[in-house]
């Protein structure tokens with residue numbers, strides 16, 4: 001196996017960005033999560049070399065880095081496509097069509113969970129995954145592409161979406177920043193924004209999500225005042 005120093009994947013720019021990320025934290029080990037995203041921005045996944053790179057940079061063991069990289073689903077252990085397509089199949093999305101969408105995309109792309117249609121990293125390649133709740137239940141069923149939202153999907157709109165991605169197009173998400181690719185978003189998740197203006201462009205909320213707050217404002221509804229002191233817990237029965 002190539003040593004981290006010899007591995008051309010981790011070039012000078014990545015090493016410089018690593019230093020900047022580590023410098024943000026009082027304790028270097030706190031930089032592990034962004035550093036794993038930085039590795040993904042270079043490799044398109046977290047390889048064994050990536051694990052060793054993080055371990056060396058943060059003076060951790062490879063076992064400690066592996067434990068984190070394998071715990072969180074956002075860290076991918078096999079190479080991803082140009083785009084990561086996440087279909088929510090949690091309860092509400094599933095009931096409203098998420099299961100049907102995931103089933104159709106699996107069939108259409110000929111891949112299963114965390115598998116890639118096309119050569120990973122090449123234009124138009126897509127990694128498919130089913131995801132737990134994407135925190136947009138009011139807009140179910142929901143798909144994310146590189147973590148950008150495509151709300152209120154149907155089987156047909158989901159098929160159109162992956163067709164467009166495979167043709168090399170970048171359809172506009174329902175909200176959030178314009179679509180880029182998996183590696184660019186991983187760089188942003190590492191806290192590095194070469195194009196900050198583009199990264200924060202686009203609507204951040206949907207009308208459905210803020211409707212309740214709008215109604216409350218129109219009707220003058222306010223939340224009850226907070227009590228001065230929190231209510232006391234009832235006393236526990238004495239042990240006999």
Ligand code: FES
Pocket residue numbers: 088089090091092093094132133134135136137140141142
């Ligand atoms: S169940 Fe799909 S976003 Fe919550």
